[in-house]
Amino acid sequence: MKDFRYLPGVSTLRLNEEACVGCGQCLQVCPHRVFARGPDRRAMVVDLDGCMECGACALNCPAQALSVSPGVGCAAYVIQRWLKGKDAVIECC
Amino acid sequence: MPAFDNRGLPPLPMFQPAPADDDAPCCGPRPSPPSSPDERPGYRLCPFVRRFIPTPAGPVPEVATRLGVSDWLGWLCVRLGIGRDRYRVAPGLYAVGSPGSESPVLVTANYKLSFDLLRRELGGLDAWLVVLETRGVNVWCAAGKKTFATAEVVRRVGLVRLAEVVSHRELILPQLGAPGVAGQALKAACGFSAVWGPVRARDLKGFLAAGRQATPEMRQVSFTLAERAVLIPVELSLILKPSLWVLVAVAVVSALEPHFSWPLFVRRALDLALAYGAGMVSGSVAVPLLLPWLPGRSFYLKGLLAGAVAGLGVALVRRSGLGDGLAMTLLALAVGSYAAMNFTGATPFTSPTGVEKEMRRGIPVQVLALLLAVGLWIGQAFWRIK
Ligand code: SF4
Numbered sequence: 507m508k509d510f511r512y513l514p515g516v517s518t519l520r521l522n523e524e525a526c527v528g529c530g531q532c533l534q535v536c537p538h539r540v541f542a543r544g545p546d547r548r549a550m551v552v553d554l555d556g557c558m559e560c561g562a563c564a565l566n567c568p569a570q571a572l573s574v575s576p577g578v579g580c581a582a583y584v585i586q587r588w589l590k591g592k593d594a595v596i597e598c599c
Numbered sequence: 600m601p602a603f604d605n606r607g608l609p610p611l612p613m614f615q616p617a618p619a620d621d622d623a624p625c626c627g628p629r630p631s632p633p634s635s636p637d638e639r640p641g642y643r644l645c646p647f648v649r650r651f652i653p654t655p656a657g658p659v660p661e662v663a664t665r666l667g668v669s670d671w672l673g674w675l676c677v678r679l680g681i682g683r684d685r686y687r688v689a690p691g692l693y694a695v696g697s698p699g700s701e702s703p704v705l706v707t708a709n710y711k712l713s714f715d716l717l718r719r720e721l722g723g724l725d726a727w728l729v730v731l732e733t734r735g736v737n738v739w740c741a742a743g744k745k746t747f748a749t750a751e752v753v754r755r756v757g758l759v760r761l762a763e764v765v766s767h768r769e770l771i772l773p774q775l776g777a778p779g780v781a782g783q784a785l786k787a788a789c790g791f792s793a794v795w796g797p798v799r800a801r802d803l804k805g806f807l808a809a810g811r812q813a814t815p816e817m818r819q820v821s822f823t824l825a826e827r828a829v830l831i832p833v834e835l836s837l838i839l840k841p842s843l844w845v846l847v848a849v850a851v852v853s854a855l856e857p858h859f860s861w862p863l864f865v866r867r868a869l870d871l872a873l874a875y876g877a878g879m880v881s882g883s884v885a886v887p888l889l890l891p892w893l894p895g896r897s898f899y900l901k902g903l904l905a906g907a908v909a910g911l912g913v914a915l916v917r918r919s920g921l922g923d924g925l926a927m928t929l930l931a932l933a934v935g936s937y938a939a940m941n942f943t944g945a946t947p948f949t950s951p952t953g954v955e956k957e958m959r960r961g962i963p964v965q966v967l968a969l970l971l972a973v974g975l976w977i978g979q980a981f982w983r984i985k
Pocket residue numbers: 519535536537538539540556557558559560561562563564574
């Protein structure tokens with residue numbers, strides 16, 4: 507995926523290093539190699555701009571150390587959210 | 600009165616089973632083969648089911664690991680955007696090979712394309728497949744919509760009575776299902792623990808052979824030229840839908856002439872329609888294919904560029920003149936930009952925050968270009984008369 511980089515500096519992903527227990531789940535589920543293990547085996551964010559906000563890591567973190575506002579990166583979805591509001595039932599892809 | 604007993608007697612000729620070649624037709628073509636014993640009134644046997652395996656939880660269909668003609672035809676239709684919303688298999692338990700109580704359990708979605716892709720890669724393996732109800736949507740989109748979700752895994756594992764079929768307590772889930780399934784919550788909820796399989800079904804054999812270890816490559820999504828190319832027909836069909844209305848609008852704005860004449864109208868309407876087509880092709884074909892090589896990161900900019908080049912090309916080929924040519928280029932770049940922006944939904948790397956950001960910039964540019972194009976087009980008709 508080195509050829510495909512999307513807009514930089516937009517991802518809402520946040521890692522709370524204090525809370526991380528180093529289980530490595532986020533490294534397994536992330537499809538974009540956003541994480542790596544630090545020297546203390548805890549997770550580190552090494553490629554924030556690679557994150558596509560799929561939400562897999564946050565959902566699978568047993569320590570709630572990760573947060574991201576997940577969603578679908580799709581124009582039709584965004585338009586419907588603009589028109590119908592944030593909690594609308596959205597038909598997409 | 601003694602019951603009639605014919606034991607020991609040869610069966611009467613009229614009770615003898617018909618000889619095999621007696622299904623030769625008396626008229627018309629040969630009849631089709633007899634019904635399978637697995638058929639039930641009101642159900643139809645799926646062509647990919649080879650037999651039923653008895654298990655403590657009832658008979659389980661064993662499915663072929665090679666796709667048949669009907670599977671490929673279905674694949675083609677879906678890729679062309681025909682009947683895409685109804686291409687599904689029944690949720691439940693399936694088998695490949697001759698699995699036993701120790702065999703691995705793989706979880707997937709009930710979109711038939713996902714199901715076919717998976718079983719195709721399992722030739723020579725013995726495994727169970729748990730197909731979730733995802734309303735005919737693929738694993739990743741279903742996980743995003745939370746139909747491929749923790750609750751559905753738990754529910755389905757219970758419904759198919761998986762605990763009676765296998766002795767181990769492990770589910771291999773596709774990694775792309777992780778946005779919908781909390782692996783750590785499964786154990787407590789259904790007794791089965793989650794193991795994240797590779798992103799692509801074709802890596803499953805390697806993953807299983809390596810003792811359920813995925814290499815970093817197996818964990819990463821890809822978006823190769825071939826993967827992008829197969830998406831094009833569906834992208835085109837989505838953007839083609841409003842085309843009838845666009846063509847009506849094209850005819851209307853081309854008919855606004857102070858001195859209307861049919862040859863002039865046909866020529867101008869065709870020019871504008873071609874520019875519109877060039878915009879669609881650049882946004883829905885050129886941008887997907889040339890994605891890594893088009894400059895910029897925003898899709899609307901990539902589409903803008905591709906559309907401008909295509910529109911200019913059409914204007915030059917049609918010798919449309921400066922004013923008309925400019926209007927055509929503006930229309931093509933607006934359409935190309937919009938179509939390219941829509942392609943974000945089909946890629947595996949665009950974040951929703953990013954898409955929203957580029958739409959805030961892209962849509963005003965597209966609307967402005969469109970208004971300019973229409974204004975210029977109509978204005979041209981009036982300026983030309985001196
Ligand atoms: S949200 Fe998705 S892409 Fe982003 S870091 Fe988490 S798993 Fe990776």
